[in-house]
Structures are given as C-alpha cells and as structure tokens.
Amino acid sequence: AQTVTQSQPEMSVQEAETVTLSCTYDTSESNYYLFWYKQPPSRQMILVIRQEAYKQQNATENRFSVNFQKAAKSFSLKISDSQLGDTAMYFCAFMTNSGYALNFGKGTSLLVTP
Amino acid sequence: SAVISQKPSRDICQRGTSLTIQCQVDSQVTMMFWYRQQPGQSLTLIATANQGSEATYESGFVIDKFPISRPNLTFSTLTVSNMSPEDSSIYLCSVDSRASTSGNTIYFGEGSWLTVV
Numbered sequence A: 001a002q003t004v005t006q007s008q009p010e011m012s013v014q015e016a017e018t019v020t021l022s023c024t025y026d027t028s029e030s031n032y033y034l035f036w037y038k039q040p041p042s043r044q045m046i047l048v049i050r051q052e053a054y055k056q057q058n059a060t061e062n063r064f065s066v067n068f069q070k071a072a073k074s075f076s077l078k079i080s081d082s083q084l085g086d087t088a089m090y091f092c093a094f095m096t097n098s099g100y101a102l103n104f105g106k107g108t109s110l111l112v113t114p
Numbered sequence B: 001s002a003v004i005s006q007k008p009s010r011d012i013c014q015r016g017t018s019l020t021i022q023c024q025v026d027s028q029v030t031m032m033f034w035y036r037q038q039p040g041q042s043l044t045l046i047a048t049a050n051q052g053s054e055a056t057y058e059s060g061f062v063i064d065k066f067p068i069s070r071p072n073l074t075f076s077t078l079t080v081s082n083m084s085p086e087d088s089s090i091y092l093c094s095v096d097s098r099a100s101t102s103g104n105t106i107y108f109g110e111g112s113w114l115t116v117v
Helices: none
Strands: A003-005 A010-014 A019-021 A024-026 A032-039 A046-052 A064-069 A074-079 A088-096 A108-113 B004-007 B010-013 B019-025 B031-037 B043-050 B068-072 B075-080 B089-096 B106-108 B112-116
Touching (some): A003 A088, A010 A019, A046 A064, A046 A074, A046 B106, B019 B089, B031 B075, B043 B068, B043 B075, B075 B089
Parallel strands (some): A010 A108
Antiparallel strands (some): A019 A074, A032 A046, A064 A074, B004 B019, B019 B075, B031 B043, B031 B089, B089 B106, B089 B112
C-alpha cells in the first residue's frame, strides 16, 4: 500500500515571500504520478501541479514548482511570490500508473499574511 | 481539463433520510470516483464507478449505505442512505482525464457539503 506523509500541519508566509511545503511517500512502484491539490475555503479541490515519476525534470506551473527526489521519495511544493489567494489547504497525492485512485496526505494549512 | 458539476452544493439533512448527489461531466470519461472528506480530514475514496458495471467499493464502504449509479459516460450519482450525524462530510466526485501526451490527471467537482442533524 502507498502512504503519503505531510509533516507540516500548518504553515504561514508573508505576501511576496517563498514557501516550501513538504511531502514524502512510500511505494514499491517504479512508475507513478504525484500531485499537489489546493483546497480553498470554498472546498473545491483544485489541481496545482502534477509530476510523472519517470520524468526527471521538475514540474513547474507559473509560481508553483516542485522538487521531486525519486530516490528519497520526496515531493515538495515551492510557492514563489506568495499571494493572499494562496491561502488554502494543500494536499499531496499519489497515484500508481496502473490505478486511478488517489492516496492523499493529511494536508498542510497555508496562511498567507499581508 | 474536465468540467465537473455537482448537485447539491450544500444541504442540511434530517437523520434517517437519504440524499442523492449528482455528478455531471462535460466529456465522456471511463472512470468516475467518489470521495468523502470528513470535517478537518483528508479525502478518502468511497468507490470507483464504471459505466455498465457495478461500482467497486473501498474497505469500510458498502453498497447498501452508498449506492452508486453510472448510467452513461458523463453522469453518476451517489446516494447516502439512512444518514446519521457521522455522515456529515463533503462528498466529492472526480474523474480521470488523460492528458494528450502524458497520462492520468484527476479532476474534482465542487463538492457537496452535507450536514446531518
């Protein structure tokens, strides 16, 4: 079974600063997908960024980037130039290449302050 | 990406009643998924719904409590039966949407926030 661990229940960052959210996972699979989802107070799950395990290059989406360390089974999310609208719960999730269900971490609550 | 609509977005339900949540997708998808998010918790998969076959339930979830329909490739329903306060949760529909070159991505509907009183 795959497990996903987010060790930071809460974090805060000042507007315009950079913050990194941590995620580790455990799997015996060699190919899989990793995701970061954002859940604002509206409760909708919004895909932030996606990484395929067979790709060595770290995924980037505008101000969001990941540091994917496959050997260490680590998948951290870096948010640059933080904005007030980034305030949300952030969930790290894992999916095997052969499956479609997501395994989620417990989430990190991020607060961006003025 | 897929556009997923869920109804209702929010409801307050009486103990012992049942409520059906609808999920509509703007494109045909093979698999649809139903998740539950209890207050302050992460998401837990309830079941996987394939068109033309019975849903596959995860451990701890049973068809009598959470019957699911999947009549076509764009629509699914989840019923929460005989509700108790412990069923107060956000229920989310999700679909897989294969990117053109690189495989699976999972998208979510807006969620249905149920409160059982």
